[in-house]
Amino acid sequence: MIYLFVMLLQGAISTLYSAIFTLISRRLKFTIRNILFEKILIQDVAYYDGTESGRLLSRLTNDLDLMMSPIQSSLSSLLSNLLILVGGLIMCFLKSYKLSMLAFVCIGPISYCWEQYAIWSKGLAREMLSYWAEGNSIASQALMHIRTVKAFGCEESVMEKYSSTNQMALNCGIRDAWGNGITSALTGYLDLGTGVLILYFGGLLVYRGEMSVGDLVTYQLFWNMMNNSYQNLQGLITSFTRSAAGAEKVFSLFDSIPDIDPSKGNDIDPTTLSMGSDGGGGQIEIQNISFYYQMRPDNIVLEDFSLTIPAGKTIALVGRSGGGKSTIIQLLLRFYDPKQGCILLDGKPYPSMKVHQLRRLFGVVTQETELFALTVEENIAYGLNKDNGEYKFEDVVEAAKNAYAHEFICEMKDGYQTRIGERGNRISGGQRQRIAIARVFLRKPKIILLDEATSALDENSQEAVHNALSNLIKESNATVVMVAHRLSTVKNADSICVIDKGQVLEQGTHDELVNKNGIYASMVSKNAQKKGDMGRAGTTI
Ligand SMILES: Nc1ncnc2c1ncn2[C@@H]1O[C@H](COP(=O)(O)OP(=O)(O)OP(=O)(O)O)[C@@H](O)[C@H]1O
Numbered sequence: 001m002i003y004l005f006v007m008l009l010q011g012a013i014s015t016l017y018s019a020i021f022t023l024i025s026r027r028l029k030f031t032i033r034n035i036l037f038e039k040i041l042i043q044d045v046a047y048y049d050g051t052e053s054g055r056l057l058s059r060l061t062n063d064l065d066l067m068m069s070p071i072q073s074s075l076s077s078l079l080s081n082l083l084i085l086v087g088g089l090i091m092c093f094l095k096s097y098k099l100s101m102l103a104f105v106c107i108g109p110i111s112y113c114w115e116q117y118a119i120w121s122k123g124l125a126r127e128m129l130s131y132w133a134e135g136n137s138i139a140s141q142a143l144m145h146i147r148t149v150k151a152f153g154c155e156e157s158v159m160e161k162y163s164s165t166n167q168m169a170l171n172c173g174i175r176d177a178w179g180n181g182i183t184s185a186l187t188g189y190l191d192l193g194t195g196v197l198i199l200y201f202g203g204l205l206v207y208r209g210e211m212s213v214g215d216l217v218t219y220q221l222f223w224n225m226m227n228n229s230y231q232n233l234q235g236l237i238t239s240f241t242r243s244a245a246g247a248e249k250v251f252s253l254f255d256s257i258p259d260i261d262p263s264k265g266n267d268i269d270p271t272t273l274s275m276g277s278d279g280g281g282g283q284i285e286i287q288n289i290s291f292y293y294q295m296r297p298d299n300i301v302l303e304d305f306s307l308t309i310p311a312g313k314t315i316a317l318v319g320r321s322g323g324g325k326s327t328i329i330q331l332l333l334r335f336y337d338p339k340q341g342c343i344l345l346d347g348k349p350y351p352s353m354k355v356h357q358l359r360r361l362f363g364v365v366t367q368e369t370e371l372f373a374l375t376v377e378e379n380i381a382y383g384l385n386k387d388n389g390e391y392k393f394e395d396v397v398e399a400a401k402n403a404y405a406h407e408f409i410c411e412m413k414d415g416y417q418t419r420i421g422e423r424g425n426r427i428s429g430g431q432r433q434r435i436a437i438a439r440v441f442l443r444k445p446k447i448i449l450l451d452e453a454t455s456a457l458d459e460n461s462q463e464a465v466h467n468a469l470s471n472l473i474k475e476s477n478a479t480v481v482m483v484a485h486r487l488s489t490v491k492n493a494d495s496i497c498v499i500d501k502g503q504v505l506e507q508g509t510h511d512e513l514v515n516k517n518g519i520y521a522s523m524v525s526k527n528a529q530k531k532g533d534m535g536r537a538g539t540t541i
Helices: 002-041 045-050 053-073 075-095 097-144 146-151 155-207 213-255 325-332 355-359 376-380 393-402 406-411 429-443 459-476 510-516 519-529
Strands: 284-292 300-309 314-318 340-345 362-365 447-451 479-483 495-500 503-508
Touching: 002 053, 002 075, 002 213, 053 097, 053 213, 075 097, 075 213, 097 146, 097 155, 097 213, 146 155, 155 213, 284 325, 300 325, 300 340, 300 503, 314 325, 325 447, 325 479, 362 429, 376 393, 376 429, 393 406, 393 429, 447 459, 495 510, 495 519, 503 510, 503 519, 510 519
Parallel strands: 314 479, 314 495, 362 447, 447 479
Antiparallel strands: 284 300, 284 340, 495 503
16 A cells, blocks of 8 residues: 555656756756857957867757756656655665665665766766767868868868767767666666565565565565666766766856956946047057967067057058058957057057947958848848847948948849848858948948958949048048058058068158158069059059
8 A cells, every 4th residue: 555655656746846847957958058158259259269169069069968968857857766765765674674784785886886887987978079079160160161161172071070070979979888788787687686685585584484475575666666766866876977077068168257358347438439529539559569369379479569540540550461460450359458568549448448348439341251141231230229229221221332332232132131141152252341341331430440351342342442431431530440461552541550570660651651762662662563453553542
């Protein structure tokens, strides 16, 4: 009777508990996934330099799945198993403490075997996660650069690499399955041996009249019931130990605090810094900065570098490839902090301002235009919210017209609602760049950063966009920092800064530098000899 009652109770509890637990574990996974993605997003740019995106995706998928697997699968039966274990334990001791002492001595080696397996299996799980992450990284890189993969006919070699990492992960899985099988067999035999011992010594107790046959049978039932729960709990502990391998990776992200903390700094007063304000604003002072990238500490990119960019002026950075021009743009956007020295905006050091608000003051067009798998309108208005009244559709059209993008946008079937594919791969390079320039027109930033912004445009549109940018700069009184390889594009800049090996070699207007007969003058004359560039000599900002 008692046995029947306990079984019914177990069934009811486990069903209810399992339903509640499934709900809780799903909610938990959803929350952790969100927090994890937020943690990934708030990292510094330096963090992404050192971590491949495929590996980060693995954190959100494989690592999190492994971490949550025991919670989802077996934790729901934890309470019922615990209840049965405790109940069974009490009943076993009440029925026969002698048999119980004997049986529990035998449980020691079983626990030991599972413990050793769990530790070994955790190491394997760690290894398997690394292979999965590597596989993810190979796949995401191949997909990101699918045209290059195809152009070089590398499908087979990519497939080989992907399949070999998958094979390594599979090998870990196979080894784990063997380990699990052997441990199960071993502990199964030990368990069987324990059952035989109970029967043997129980039989002796019955023979001696210390126990009735009925009590022995009941004892066996309680023992089996308790033993099942014990094995379930043991399995749970083992899977928790394994899942710790996933948890280590997931929580390492939780522990990773970005150096550039987005919550630090004061709010920026938009009235003093916004476009066209009476307060002017937009002067940048780079003071004695030194910088190297975290991933290449041996390569000092900027050393004791100073430069003042007056508000509303256009300054051009020219110089040899690898001289540090783009690095200056990245430092201005506070993607990185200098190792020494500081950058001031209108006299305020960068760290004293909220980084998110600081970046919103900038409009950027780079060599590699980064567009999203969204519509043209959404790409132009990226980061702005229409529902909050941050922009109107007419503003988007106006910006596109200014950037000489309106015409080709209207030629597309769905116009501004055309989806342009991942990284804008359904439109041409020049069209992508014009959309990026339209973004700047719409945002009307205080500071405009152009890193070889018009390099992908044909001559006609290059001239047109240059004129449009020129108008924007004049109207808005924005501060402009432009990186240029074509010297023809910087002729009318207020100041030209020749940079090499992280140092300012020369600075002045185009005419001053040409007359000086220094490095810039020699670059101009070399450039003039190049037939291709002669044709573009008229396009200036
Ligand atoms: N993310 C990075 N991590 C490590 N080193 C980097 C990184 N980006 C650039 N570098 C190195 O920093 C140095 C300066 O690079 P930077 O891109 O600033 O030069 P640049 O003058 O803009 O060159 P280019 O005219 O070819 O664009 C180079 O030696 C480059 O290899």
